[in-house]
Every structure is written in structure tokens, then in C-alpha cells.
Amino acid sequence: MQTIEALPEQSIDDQWSLTEAMRPSPRELVVARRYLHLKAVVIGMLAVGSYWSLVVAHSSVVEKVLSAVVLVVALTAAATSVFHDANHASFSTSRAVNHLAGYTGDLLGASSWIWRFKHNNLHHGNTNVVGFDADIDQAPFARLAPDQPWHPWHRYQHLYMWVLYGFLTLQWFLISDWVDLANHGVSRQRFPRRPRRRDVAMLALGKMIHIGWAVAIPLMYHRWWVVLTFYLAISWTVGLLLATMFQLAHCAELAEFFSPDVPRRGSDFVAHQLRTTADVHCRTRIGRRVLHWLMGGLDFQVEHHLAPRLPHTVYPLVAKRLSHVCDERRLVVLSHASPWQAVRSHARWLKLMGSRP
Numbered sequence: 001m002q003t004i005e006a007l008p009e010q011s012i013d014d015q016w017s018l019t020e021a022m023r024p025s026p027r028e029l030v031v032a033r034r035y036l037h038l039k040a041v042v043i044g045m046l047a048v049g050s051y052w053s054l055v056v057a058h059s060s061v062v063e064k065v066l067s068a069v070v071l072v073v074a075l076t077a078a079a080t081s082v083f084h085d086a087n088h089a090s091f092s093t094s095r096a097v098n099h100l101a102g103y104t105g106d107l108l109g110a111s112s113w114i115w116r117f118k119h120n121n122l123h124h125g126n127t128n129v130v131g132f133d134a135d136i137d138q139a140p141f142a143r144l145a146p147d148q149p150w151h152p153w154h155r156y157q158h159l160y161m162w163v164l165y166g167f168l169t170l171q172w173f174l175i176s177d178w179v180d181l182a183n184h185g186v187s188r189q190r191f192p193r194r195p196r197r198r199d200v201a202m203l204a205l206g207k208m209i210h211i212g213w214a215v216a217i218p219l220m221y222h223r224w225w226v227v228l229t230f231y232l233a234i235s236w237t238v239g240l241l242l243a244t245m246f247q248l249a250h251c252a253e254l255a256e257f258f259s260p261d262v263p264r265r266g267s268d269f270v271a272h273q274l275r276t277t278a279d280v281h282c283r284t285r286i287g288r289r290v291l292h293w294l295m296g297g298l299d300f301q302v303e304h305h306l307a308p309r310l311p312h313t314v315y316p317l318v319a320k321r322l323s324h325v326c327d328e329r330r331l332v333v334l335s336h337a338s339p340w341q342a343v344r345s346h347a348r349w350l351k352l353m354g355s356r357p
């Protein structure tokens with residue numbers, strides 16, 4: 001594992017040549033997008049098949065539980081591999097297709113319109129910058145960066161945050177999207193323009209479709225408490241997986257955090273991303289493939305942050321080029337050696353930030 005002590009030494013005089021060196025050829029992009037579209041079809045089939053088995057088909061309790069597990073996998077992969085890519089405009093070369101595929105997030109309960117501002121603008125443009133990056137703003141529940149205020153209950157955040165992570169998608173659905181819409185922004189950051197009627201209508205439509213497939217249709221086949229139990233269990237597990245995957249890249253011991261005055265645009269962009277973002281590796285080839293399938297681009301976060309408009313299926317290829325060019329220039333690419341090591345590092349970071357400063 002790399003350490004952050006090495007990072008301040010990094011000087012990148014010609015930083016754009018780094019992203020240039022990892023740029024895929026047009027042919028590689030076509031192949032990667034073809035694979036991504038095939039993957040999206042498989043995810044869709046898994047989602048529809050498991051939903052049918054869970055809700056409509058006459059199946060045993062064991063089969064229902066197994067169907068719920070497959071549905072969790074399909075929904076998580078849909079979020080990391082279709083929703084995330086599409087909202088970065090990397091799913092397709094067509095703007096309309098990206099918007100349509102990006103709307104999968106609304107079907108999961110989260111507004112893709114608000115997500116694009118929160119994730120693309122605030123998080124990618126200000127990674128680990130306190131007051132700007134919405135991903136590290138979990139106030140008042142957690143303190144994730146040294147510059148954030150400490151409260152006594154943060155002493156236990158390394159225990160209870162895992163429970164709260166599970167409510168990620170549910171709180172997007174029920175609370176934060178509406179609050180952000182009413183406030184015309186996320187936390188203190190305003191939307192670049194006032195929400196139009198169409199934006200609000202699409203947000204509300206997405207919430208209604210979510211309620212329709214996740215609650216209303218199941219209620220036609222099952223008793224209310226069965227629907228509620230499965231809905232909460234599936235939503236909580238998907239939320240836990242997604243929140244954890246997003247946190248591993250930035251909220252760990254090896255990443256750095258900054259105050260709003262840090263230069264992070266223009267010539268400082270690449271250096272900033274290298275200091276705040278980490279990849280998640282896996283020691284075995286099969287483990288790497290499973291991890292990459294489920295996490296989409298979230299295991300190659302350094303490459304993703306340097307080139308967010310590439311489809312995630314090309315990241316394994318460009319990661320080798322980035323690693324090569326960084327080795328040549330003695331630049332550090334932060335990485336966790338395994339998912340387990342990444343989770344432990346995040347847990348230790350939570351504990352460290354939870355102790356009284």
C-alpha cells in the first residue's frame with residue numbers, strides 16, 4: 001500500500017500528458033462500449049428475471065430469498081455500471097441514450113438530474129474538498145475530514161455509519177432529493193440554473209415509477225408486511241454496497257483532504273486527483289473480474305477521476321498505461337491491495353476522525 005507521505009513530493013509539470021498517455025484508441029472505445037452495452041443487457045435480464053421470481057412467480061421462501069440476492073446484485077451493478085457511466089456521458093456517444101440510461105437512477109429512487117450536479121460537478125470537480133464535495137458531507141452524522149466539526153457521538157461513527165450507509169438510496173428517495181430541489185442546490189452549493197418544470201416533472205415521475213415497481217406491484221401479489229420487509233432489506237443492502245464502494249476510493253487513510261482554498265483546477269487538476277483518490281485492487285484474477293463487474297468503474301477510481309467520460313469497461317486497459325507512465329515519472333497512484341484492506345482502511349479512518357481532535 002502506498003503512503004501519503006510520498007505525495008507532496010509529486011510534481012507534475014506536464015500533467016495533461018498523463019491523461020494523454022492513457023487515452024484509448026477509437027477502436028478500443030468501440031469494443032469497450034460494445035461490452036458495456038452487453039453487460040447492461042445482462043444486468044437488465046438479471047433484474048427482470050429475479051424481480052419476476054421474487055414478486056410474481058409462485059416460488060418457495062428459499063427461492064424468494066435467492067431471487068432477492070440476485071436482485072440486489074443486479075440493482076447494484078445497474079447503479080455502478082449503467083447509471084454512473086451514463087450520467088458521465090460515457091455509456092454511449094448519443095446524448096439521448098446517455099440521458100435514457102442515466103434515468104435508471106430515478107427508477108432506483110435517486111434523481112439523475114440532481115445526481116449529475118452533486119456527483120459530476122461537486123464531487124469530481126472538488127474531490128475531498130470540505131464544503132464542496134457532497135460525498136464527504138455527512139453532517140451531523142459523521143466527521144469524514146479533519147477540517148469538519150467534531151461532535152461527541154462521532155466517537156462511535158466507525159460502528160453506526162455502516163448501518164446508516166444502508167439507508168443511502170432510501171434517503172435519496174425520501175429526503176435529500178426533495179430538500180436539494182427546494183433549496184435549489186446541495187448543501188451550500190447552488191445549482192447552475194433554477195430547476196425547470198421539466199426537471200421537476202421528470203424527478204417526480206422517477207419517484208412514482210420507483211414506488212410503482214418496488215411497492216405497488218408487489219402489493220398486488222403479497223401482504224404489506226412481506227413487501228415492506230423485502231423492500232427495506234433489498235434497499236438497505238444496495239445502499240450499504242453503494243455507499244461503501246464510493247467511500248473506499250476517497251475516505252481512507254491514504255487519501256488527502258483539503259480546505260476550499262486549495263488549487264484544484266487547470267494545471268493542478270491531475271495532481272489533486274492523484275492525492276485524493278485510490279483504486280481498489282484484488283489479488284486474484286477471478287476476484288478482479290468479479291469486483292470490476294460489480295463495481296463498474298469504482299474500482300479504477302483514479303483512472304475514472306482522470307478521465308470520467310470513458311466507459312468503465314476500458315479502465316483495466318488504460319490503468320496499465322497510467323501505471324506505466326506514472327512509474328516512469330515516479331508518481332504515486334494510490335491503491336488498496338484488496339477490497340478487504342480498503343474496507344478496513346475506511347473503518348480505521350472513521351475511527352480516527354471520530355476521536356476528539
Ligand SMILES: [Zn+2]
Pocket residue numbers: 084088119124304308
Ligand atoms: Zn463518477
